[in-house]
Amino acid sequence: MKRFIGFIIKEFYHIFRDYRTLIILFGIPVAQILIFGYVVTNEIKNVKIAVLDESKDVVTMSIVDKMLSSGYFILDKELSSVKQIEPVFRGGEVKEVIIFEPDFAKNLEKTGKAGIRIVADASDANTGNLIANYTRGIIMNYVASMNQNLNIPYEIRALPRMYFNQGLKAVYMFVPGTMALIIILISALMTSITITREKEMGTMETLLVSPLRPVHIIIGKVTPYVFLSFVDALIIILLGYFIFGVPVTGSLLLLMVATVIYVSLALSLGIFISTVATSQQMAMFISMLALMLPTILLSGFIFPIENMPVLLQWLSAIMPARWFVALLKDIMIRGNGILFIWKELLILVGMTILFIILSIKRFKIRLE
C-alpha cells in the first residue's frame, strides 16, 4: 500500500512539475466556457442586411426601423435595383435583402395587403433559415401591432411560456455540453498519453519488473487525473453559475455522483485507447480524431439529436458524452431526481465496465 501511495505521489509530481501542461489543463475549461457563453451561440446578432425599398413610405420605414432596433440586424446598404443583389451577396458581408413592393403603404391602405420579399443568403442553410425566421417574426409582430387597435373579431391569442429557461439563454445548453466535452477529452487524452509514453520511452518495462502490480500501475497513473478532471468539472459549474447564471436546480449530490461516474468512464476509455495504441502519436490521433469532432457534433449540445438521420442517432448512442449531457440537463436545469435519470446513469456505468474489461483483456504485461 505504501509503495502504491508513493507511486501516486510520483505521478502527481510528474504533472505538477510541468507547469505548461498544468496551465492548459485549467485554462481549457475557463476559456472554453467563456467562448461558448459569449461567442458560440445560435442566436443571431448584428447581421448585415440590405434594403431595396422603392416605396420609401411611413410603413416601410417603420418596418425597417423595427428590424434595426431589434439588435439582430444592421443596415449595410440601400439598393436601388434587383441586379445589385447578386454582387452584394458575393461580397460576403450582407446576408439578407428585404424587398418592399412599390407603393407599399398605398396598397396596404387600399387592399389591406402588401408584399414583402425576404431574400436570404442560404449558402449557410442553418443561418439563412434562422435569419429569415427572425425577420418574419419581427414583421409578424409589426402586423399584430398594426391590428391591435382595430378591434379584430374572434381573436385567438397565443400565450407562450418558456419552461426551465425563461430568459431563453443559449448557455443553458452549452455549460453541460462543455463539461462533457472537456472531461472526456482531457481524461481520455491524458491517460492514454501518459501510459503510451511509458511504453514508448521504455520505462514501462522498468515499472513492470517493479514489485507494483499492473493494476496498481494503472490505478496509480489514473488517480491524479480523476482529481484534475473533477476540479475542471467544478470550475465549469462555478463559472456557469456565477458568470452566466446557469442554475443547479436539482440535487448537488446527484450531480457529483454523475460527474464521478462520467470521469471514471472517460479514464477507462483512455486506458483502453492506450492498450490499443502503440505510440503517443497514435494515441493522440485516436483521441483527437475519434473523440473531438464526434463528441462536439453527436452529443446533441449544438445540433439536436432528433434532427439527425436514424443511423447517426444510433451512432450518437455510443457517445458517452451524449448520456452525460442528458444527465446534466436533467439535474442542473430541469431539477429532475433519480427516478428520471437512472437509465442514463446505468448506461454510463455499463460503458465504464465494458472499457475496463476490454482493457484488462488487452493489457499486456510482457513487451513484444
Added chain:
Amino acid sequence: MKIILSIIRKEFIQIFRNRVMLPFIFIVPIIQMIVLVFAANLEMKEIKFVVVDNDLSSTSRRLTSEFTGSRFFNFRGSSFDMQSAEAMLAKDDADLIIHFNHGFEKDLRMKNSAPVQLLVNAVNSTKASLVNAYAGNIIMDFNRKIRMEWLGAEGNSRVKSLDISTAFWYNPELNYKIYMLPGILVILVTIIGMFLTALNLVREKELGTSEQINVTPIRKFHFIFGKLFPFWVIALFELAFGLTVGKFFFHLPILGSLGLLFLFASVYLLVVLGIGLLISALSSSQQQVMFLSFFFMLTFILMSGIFTPVESMPQWAQTVNIINPFAYFMKVIRMILLKGSGFRDIACDFYSILVYAGLILSLAVWRYRKVS
C-alpha cells in the same frame, strides 16, 4: 538543393512506412467528414407536442388537428391534467404543451377573444424560439380560417396583412450539408497539417534523433523546409480528396475557380505548418505539443464560424479572429465553392493570410534552435 530533396525523400518514406498511422492520416478523416456532415442540422421537423384540452369543443379539436397535420409537429398524446403533461416536458418526451382552458370556444364566441397557452420546453433556447414561432403561425392561420367561416369574407377585411415571401439564394432547398462539408474539411486538413508537423518535429527531439541531425552539415533552413514540404503536400492532397468525395457523394457545388481555392489553400497551409513548427519549437515533449495544439485548436475551431456565424459574435471575438487562421479559410472556401466568389471578393483575406504566413514562418524559424 540535393540535401533538401533527400530529407523530403526520407520523410515520405518514414510516413508511408508507418502502416498503423496511414489510415489515421488518409481514411479516418474522410470517413468522419462523410458521417459528421449529416449531424449538423438545425432545421426542426419533429416537434413533439402534447395537448391538454379542458374544453373539448369543436374549435379546440380543430386547432389541435391543424397542429397534427403540420409537417413540423408530431402528436405525442393528450391528457386532461397539466401535471402529467408537465412530466412529459421534464422527461424530454415533449417539446410543447398546448393548453386549452375550459370555456375556450365559448369565450372566443362571446368575449371575442380567447387565449391558448403554449408551454415550451426551453432548455434549448434556439429550438424553443423556433417552436414558438411555428406554433404562432399555425394559430394565426387557423384564426383567419375560422373568422372567414363565422363572418364570411368580411371577417378579415379589417385585418391588415403583409404577404411575406422568402427566397433562399444559392441553396434553395436549405441543404445544410453542402455548407458543413467545406467547414469540416477545413478542420480536418488543418488538424492533419498542424499535428503531423508539430508531432513529427518534437518526436525527433524527444527521442534524441534531432541531435544526430544537428551534427550533420544540414542547415536549419534545409531541415525545416524538408520537414514541412511533405506535410504541405499531404494536406493539399487531403483537401483535393475531400472535395472529390464531396462532389460525388454530396453533389457539393463548385461554383468558383478551383485554382483560386488551391492557391489560397497553399498559402493557408503555410500558416498552419508554421504554427505547427512554432508549437514544436516551444515544447519539449509530445504531450505538451498535444495540449498546446489541442487548446488552440478547440478555441480556434469554435470561433472560426463553422457552426455559428462570425457576424453574431461579440466585437472582441471578431478581433481575436484576426489571428485565427481557421476563420479565413472557413470563410473563403465557402465563398468560392458555394457562391462563386472571385479573386476580387477574397483579395483582402488573401493578402492577410499571405502576411500571416510570412510572420508566423519567420517567427517559427527564428525560435527553432538547432542547438539544444
